[in-house]
Amino acid sequence: MEKVLSRNFHHAQPLDLATYRAGGGYDSLQSIFGRDREEMVNELRASGLRGCGGAGFSTGLKWSFLAKDAPRPVYLVINLDESEPGSCKDRQVLYRDPHTIVEGVLASAYIIGADKAFVFVRGEYKVGAAKLEKAVQEARDAGLLGDNILGSGFSLDIDVHLSAGRYICGEETALLNALEGYRANPRSKPPFPAVKGLWGQPTIVNNMETVCHVPSIMHKGAQWFQGQGQNGGSGTHLFQVSGPVKNPGVFELPMGVTARELIYDHAGGLLDGRKLIAFQPGGSSTPFMTPDQLDTPMHFDAVAKIGSRLGTGGVIIMDDTICPLKYTRNLIEFYARESCGFCTPCRDGLPYLVHLFDKFELGTATAADHQTILELCGLIGPNTHCALAPGAVMPVQSALQLFDDEFKKHIAAKGCSYSPVAATASQAAAGAGVQGGHH
Amino acid sequence: MKNLKNWVGEITGAFSATLKHAFAERDTVCYPAEKPDLPERWRGRIILTVTPEGEERCVACYLCSSVCPSSAITIQGAEREDDERRYAEKFEIDFTRCIFCGLCEEACPTRAIQTTNDFEMGASSRAELVYDKSRLLENHTGKYPDFDYFKRAGVPIRGKDVGEGANEKPPVDVYTLLP
């Protein structure tokens, strides 16, 4: 497997333009400029590239929705609002190799024929956005952005926009509203952004990682990209592992690598004395997977087949020192706080679920409450305005299935019986703290 | 002979029944020396009650006047100047119309209007039977010693600001950006 996105991570500082190009950067443009756009979109479809922002929608298919005679201007919007708990991949590329992003944006914009590109960066990544802006300026100075790029007749400029908002800005239509200066409430779909997006114009919104794959696909071909993957997956992906593992971090691996390999070989396995209870394969809005599913290839279709979602590929580990209900409550509280407040089930239903989980914690829960959680998840999920709340209830529904006896224990014992003492004891014995993000 | 036996039997039966009842315990209550023993839920004279703290309970919600089948109740509501607490500026019950059905007590959400066991309401003119608030309001909690509606409502009144109710959280801070 060839490293694509993380090929420059070993450098101490992000590369400047000259060094980046010396390493083969922007070479892909030769395989893109001047080529037929429809043909390139077909190549992209054939490559099997799927969106890396969580939904996993075929990128080529999404781009084919853009009408040939779409009214100008057409916009490309890059979603770098990485707020999903468990996801930290985009940050790596942003902070360590921003030119990869610029190249990806330039390539994608050419293929869809965009007139302007916006990179919507999460507000907390202020420093990274500055690095990206620096890279964009370098590109402008070198004639790689602006009018008539490299004499191709194609013009593009990139606007790096720092978000002022929260998690919901990661939802594509809420992102568009935020860019336009409105409250970041998602819009009703239809109309889809490809038809009516930013300022009513045709817009393609993609996750940063997705567009970063595009140059290499166009340069080396769909076949090559498929070969990069394993077990039915295509291409590489930046997987992340967080939680009580020896070596948490971001790993570029073939799409389709098994969860076992990811967690035990690359992330070093769980800390000493810890047992794997369950894990979420793609960020906190995905259903749990269990240890007997560790051999599942980590690509969209395989994970969907066993009932979960690959999402962003950000694996979160649940070990035996954390009460599964506490864990789930933590997640649902996050989503309740991050609701935009537009539709009722998310705004008022998620806090209701938090309250019910609190009852389990405090020991005042009853069997009726257990039933209510199940019922509410079924009523919240399909009836919302956007995908935040359905994502929020996925771990809850999955916890209800997997940890049903844990819920019953909490009711019977009138409280939580996981003891933190056992956890600290095993930590002290292992002697290792939890290191942060890099590998 | 048989007829004679019957005749004697009937007469003695009648006499013995009379005698039995002559010395049996009376059911008659010698009113007004004795008062009847009425159950707590007996629907007698209507009163207005106060909260355990001594504040009027009636908030002039108009539910009793609307449910009253004989339109006996007339209300005009108002607010206390200093804290917007609702009360009945005018509360009249026309007892010549009242049928003592108790629907008003059932309808009242604040347990203000209640029926009592009092029935001694005789008057010598119809006008006297139209009670205004001064004759209706009594300074006790009636049958419900613990209930105070405003502790459960969301509106702010003197002594209970927004968010200080029995089951309320403190008010949100509009201007914070913190989650």
Next chain:
Amino acid sequence: MGTLYIDDQPVEFQPGDNVLDAAKRANIEVPYFCYHPALGAVGSCRVCAMETVPSREGEQPRTVMTCTLKAQDGMRFRFAQSDKAPGVSKTMVEFYMTRHPNDCPVCDEGGDCHLQNMTVEVGHAYRRFDGQKKTYPNQLLGPLVWNTANRCITCYRCVRFYQDYALGDDFGAMGSRNNVLFRRIDDGAFDSPFAGNIITVCPTGTFTDKVFRRKYSRTWMLKKSASICAHCSVGCHVEPGARAGTLRRVVPNENSAVNQYFICDRGRYAPHASEAANRPLQVKVGGQLRQEPALAVLRQALAVSDARWGVMGSAREDVVTNLVLQQLASDLNAPFTAFTDPLTEVRTKTAVNLSLSAPSLQDIEAADCILVVGELTEHAPMMELAVRQALKQGKPVMMLHAAASLLAGMVRKQRSLQAQTQAPVLWAETLQKLISSLSQEQADGWAALLKNAKAPVLLGVAEVMPTAAIKALAELAAVLGEQARVGFALPAANSFGAAQVSQAGSSEQLLEALERGDINALLVVGADPMSGWQGERWSKALAKIQHLVVVDHIHSATVQAATVVVPSATVSEHNGVFINYEGRVQSFAKAYSRETQVLLQEELIALLSGDARARVQSQLLSMLGSVMPSPGSTGSRIKPATLPIGQLAEAVLGNGPALVLQGWHGEEEVAGFATELASLTPHDSVGIAPAYAKALGLTLDKNSRLTISVHNKQLTLPVSLSAQVAEGCVAVSRRAFAELQARLGDEVKLTAAMRLSEEPAAPSVVAHFTPLQGDNSNGGLRP
């Protein structure tokens, strides 16, 4: 057009309908909150759920929100027969109830509350949520709107009305998740003239009518009727609600032809003038209150010997009243007028003559190009709201004005060159130039926009436009062709009707007759000549006469000067007919009777003989086209014959600054007596453009004051610097005009006066109106 199926029942729908619209047409009770026919569907409440019926193999039924789904032929849904959809609606209401306070007994909305209705409809009855309720701080929003934020169910209707429909920007949604609150940026009264409508659209008791709150009654106990607003010439349909002989509230009455779903704040709050503490409610003869019935006293007063009568009707009294008074005048051989000011009479009649193609509010909304002459917001707010609908769709709106106006600010925001200030005396010339440039090949600017329009609408404010300008605007419409429509906002609710019954120059003739001494007695019904544009002339003339009989329901200056005062009924208290600016005849019905006897205007006909009465009836029917519209109906438009007008000299362009009227949207003769509304009257100031002040050699800032001198009168006022005041003009309020005894267009002298050293700066005239007094101000005219 098409058919869809709900529970296998065919339901017809119109083009553009969503599924919820279609269901409502078929009288299927689908619960909803955030949907509103005027505000559209946004899909935020998630209550209007129905279950789809799978049409393809393997497709699962799913719940959909019907308000965001466009109706298409052949769609199938399950609603009452569904076991999923009702559970969804019920759960959404349950979610609302987790934080909705237990306020119903003390909530104004109780009994008339959409949330209550929907909760019962979806069947949510028992509370299983046992957590604590979130609470929210309330905000003081001025004297007209009361806020109780706990009750909000976050349906976003208020902000969709205020921002999206009415283009306001000082009120909006704040916060996120279940901390969302709808508030103004600062505490205080709203800027928008339509803010009261958030009370109408709010489905809960979050925003309630503060004036109604002070005299509350449950709405099912109110006496209601279908009435017409009496406070401007648009004639919106309203529903007054009264109890125990007093007016409690006024709400919009939905109708498709005029105002649809909303009314302005003037129409909502001005009727409370009927409850002013100083309202005449008893007959007064020679300063003494009398117990006699009003009609008897009136008859007596009119029978006094050696009186040579004049009769004055009013443009704010209805058609029947004016016809009766005209007939009475004829019987008494008296001069009659329904106007107090000759200039207003000429301008009104000129405008009425040219209103044959007047656009309705719907026509204005549908226009693709609008030209407004005059400060429309301040004279006919609902007409201007219709203009805003076209403006926000990006249709070009051009405005020619002399004083500050809310619409001017909005037009400038869209396209800065499309609102132009100019002294009114120059408007006719500008319009003529526009007419001639239309015929040119290369029309540019405004002419180009008008030329390219397929449905242009021209609107003027008759009271402030010189006659020549009114005629020029109509000529412009004629030149633009048949598709162009021209309409004028007239000064009062029944100006159109009043114009029909007055002879040419009637007000000038009556005034002259008084001044000459030809008449020594005047019967005034519903008018206040001593406070109008010719106030000082009338005051001087009326001081001489012996019999001034005034029939009115406000404590006006004329009522105060009267020898006999007869209390009359307000619009909610009697039946009558108004004709609005389009010539639309609309009936209003009496909602209630006052406890003390006031004269109902329809009783005036008893003053006439039998023949005279018959003549009035036939005149009425011939004017209306022989069909009296029923109250609440959309009425019919009449196209009367051209009125003779007569000549009147108008102000000409001078060298010095000319006075123009600075109106505000809550202003009207009766509205001035509605205390809560009147408390929002802007502080008096003299509006002047900074550039013009400079040209005059005045150095002004927000602490300056100017003395205005005209006709031997002087008035010193704080300065309000505003670029919306035309060059060559200074703008002052009606009250200032009255104090200066000046008329529109009068030339004045300006001198700098002592600065405001300690006092706070005067707010600009197009400002956040700061209430002058608190909510507990006592009744009466503002000083």
